[in-house]
Amino acid sequence: MIAKPDPMHALKCHQCGPETEDVVTDLPFKVRGNSIVIIKDLPVRQCGNCSEYLIEDAVMAKVDILLSRVDASAEVEILRYAA
Numbered sequence: 001m002i003a004k005p006d007p008m009h010a011l012k013c014h015q016c017g018p019e020t021e022d023v024v025t026d027l028p029f030k031v032r033g034n035s036i037v038i039i040k041d042l043p044v045r046q047c048g049n050c051s052e053y054l055i056e057d058a059v060m061a062k063v064d065i066l067l068s069r070v071d072a073s074a075e076v077e078i079l080r081y082a083a
Ligand SMILES: [Zn+2]
Pocket: 013, 014, 015, 016, 017, 018, 047, 048, 049, 050, 051, 052
């Protein structure tokens, strides 16, 4: 389980300011210059106003681990974010 941020410190959109909502989406990440990794079912926060995504530190830390295991010879790899 991903720890929810303290409501007193809810992530706010850095583009336009309003509170963001929890959503689950698929996002591409570029790794080592020439590989694209698509992570499916990624829990992120999305601004309801401008659709900007924010990724919490705890989620990003896990994404970093997933990306570090990717085979650099693959141009595109699809992973599933498992909580
Ligand atoms: Zn926004």
